[in-house]
Amino acid sequence: MTRFLLRRLAAVPLTLLAVSVLVFLATQVLPGDVARTILGREATDGSVRALDHELGLDRPLVAQYGSWLGHFATGDWGTSYTLHVPVRGLLLERLGHSLFLAAFAFALLVPVALALGVIAGLYHGRALDRAITSTTLALGATPEFVTGIVLLVVFSVELRWLPASAQTRPGADGLGQTLWHLLLPAVSLVLVCTGYVARHVRAGTVAVVEGPYVRAARLRGTGEARIVLRHVLRNATVPATSALGVQLQYLLGGIVVVELLFNYPGAGALLLQSAQDKDLPTLQASALVLGALYMLVVLLGDLLHRLLDPRIRLGGIA
Secondary structure (H helix, E strand, C coil), X not given: CHHHHHHHHXXXXXXXXXXXXXXXXXXXXXXXXXXXXXXXCCCCHHHHHHHHHHHCCCCCHHHHHHHHHHHHHCCCCCECCCCCCEHHHHXXXXXXXXXXXXXXXXXXXXXXXXXXXXXXXXXXXXXXXHHHHHHHHHHHCCCHHHHXXXXXXXXXXXXXXXXXXXXXXXXXXXXXXHHHHHHHXXXXXXXXXXXXXXXXXXXXXXXXXXXXXXXXXHHCCCCHHHXXXXXXXXXXXXXXXXXXXXXXXXXXXXXXXXXXXXXXXCHHHHHHHHHHHCCHHHHHHHHHHHHHHHHHHHHHHHXXXXXXXXXXXXXXXX
């Protein structure tokens, strides 16, 4: 386990460096001129060139990249071109909002996916199993913005049960009000992610139920509820761990669309808005931080999987 962790941690700096290069190059190929976007279409060529020089956009790309990466590594993430505030404080605040929404969606996803997967596995091959599998498979194939729009139309427009906008500030507003406003965006993410996790739990449940120790427990007269709690859930959780890790990674990507759809002030919405406004400091910092967060989630998922599965931990599988 220690060797595995050290190998993965050693690869992090090189991966982040590669991500930083890709992020910087991607922001350079955005259509349009940054200075003219800031000054407006009526700006003269002289004022555009002056702003390019002031922002350092007229320097060679290598010099721009080195300056940006050096400042970023020391905590100076620049100032937003459009909002005129330090990018670091703005991004960290928005990132906190996004992590709160992702955590809320993940907290809903875990019990729902485990319950559906265990039920489908216990009723393997029956109508209930087929209904759960086909429904979750269809929901998983539906993009989150489609499920979000359907939820908005049904529960906000037609029934008027839930607010259509997620304009809330976690930590500033009350917890109950915050969760109420975030229920629709969280559910739209959960619906897309549930099927993948439930299928892994179902497969693990089927394997456990058909195992010899479960048959032996039944012969001893052990109740079904105790078998499920002591044997099925414990063993079905291991394959679900890697699936949950994958879906947590997906949440960080899918949350961008959901934040835009529900008007939620998160890091994903900030990333899209900065790309539209050609706000390079905000765009570059947002993309790099989200990429680093994605890598961290992958690493934690792998570690948790190895800790829960002794076959991997003791077998020395990399």
